[in-house]
Amino acid sequence: MYFYPCLLYVAGLLVAFAYDDISYKRVASQSHTIIGLGNEASNAVDRKTSTCMRTLPIGRNNPQKTVWWKVDLGGVYNIQSINMLFKNYDGYEDRQRGRFAGFSLYVSNTGVIQGSRLCYKNGPHDHLPPLNFTAICPESGRYVIFYNERYAGVTYPTGFELENVFTELCEVIVKGCRNTGYYGRNCDSPCPTNCKDSTCHIQSGACFMCKPGWTDIHCNKKCGDGWYGLNCSQQCKGHCRDGATCNHVTGQCDKGC
Numbered sequence: 001m002y003f004y005p006c007l008l009y010v011a012g013l014l015v016a017f018a019y020d021d022i023s024y025k026r027v028a029s030q031s032h033t034i035i036g037l038g039n040e041a042s043n044a045v046d047r048k049t050s051t052c053m054r055t056l057p058i059g060r061n062n063p064q065k066t067v068w069w070k071v072d073l074g075g076v077y078n079i080q081s082i083n084m085l086f087k088n089y090d091g092y093e094d095r096q097r098g099r100f101a102g103f104s105l106y107v108s109n110t111g112v113i114q115g116s117r118l119c120y121k122n123g124p125h126d127h128l129p130p131l132n133f134t135a136i137c138p139e140s141g142r143y144v145i146f147y148n149e150r151y152a153g154v155t156y157p158t159g160f161e162l163e164n165v166f167t168e169l170c171e172v173i174v175k176g177c178r179n180t181g182y183y184g185r186n187c188d189s190p191c192p193t194n195c196k197d198s199t200c201h202i203q204s205g206a207c208f209m210c211k212p213g214w215t216d217i218h219c220n221k222k223c224g225d226g227w228y229g230l231n232c233s234q235q236c237k238g239h240c241r242d243g244a245t246c247n248h249v250t251g252q253c254d255k256g257c
């Protein structure tokens with residue numbers, strides 16, 4: 001009776017710590033860097049909480065209105081979570097949270113926000129983000145991008161800092177599987193064979209997309225008769241010999257016309 005909750009607790013710890021840190025010392029870059037030593041983008045992936053990246057301030061009356069920071073993981077990986085540590089100054093925690101507020105997190109294969117997947121956006125109805133913030137983000141991708149903005153003429157929620165909004169990320173820890181194409185608590189289960197790009201949901205193993213010719217959550221079903229290709233969205237042309245259906249991958253008549 002009494003050790004059951006205890007087992008659950010231990011299991012929870014295992015889940016929390018099983019994934020790999022896949023952003024450590026990867027190549028990081030940012031939209032603009034404030035002049036001065038020790039403000040580089042790479043400070044957010046050095047695993048020293050005392051060094052932070054720092055950009056030019058954004059704000060209604062600042063020349064800069066938008067800011068981004070990104071890390072190139074070096075390959076396409078299955079991701080579980082993104083933890084960010086925003087700089088704190090004793091006595092200024094609310095101001096720092098107001099600077100952090102409103103940010104977005106994207107996962108991307110190309111490194112540009114257009115066409116990438118939004119994994120989290122702060123506000124307008126959330127509380128101001130805690131300075132140690134974790135987003136659960138079961139996606140696959142090569143880049144993780146942090147983005148924030150402050151435009152003139154936009155009404156922002158209470159608590160948002162609007163002027164001289166410095167972005168100072170001390171650490172960005174992306175947890176996922178360092179083994180490309182693997183998922184599961186120990187990153188030791190291969191993604192289903194027919195997942196596109198060998199990427200899948202890090203907990204369930206479901207494919208994000210299938211290779212051409214395949215369908216269903218684990219992409220282990222052929223396209224229905226008469227259909228082929230990516231998403232099974234192409235219709236066979238017909239006229240195959242003996243009334244056969246076309247090849248589910250290529251759309252060709254395997255045994256001739």
Ligand SMILES: *[C@@H]1O[C@H](CO)[C@@H](O)[C@H](O)[C@H]1NC(C)=O
Nearest residue numbers: 049083084085132133134171
């Ligand atoms: C941030 O919070 C997580 C738990 O939510 C904790 O494990 C981690 O140590 C915290 N990081 C810092 C630098 O305090």
Ligand SMILES: *[C@@H]1O[C@H](CO)[C@@H](O)[C@H](O)[C@H]1NC(C)=O
Nearest residue numbers: 208209229230231232233234
């Ligand atoms: C397949 O489906 C995905 C997601 O629904 C979509 O983004 C993509 O454009 C589709 N591709 C084709 C060829 O239909």
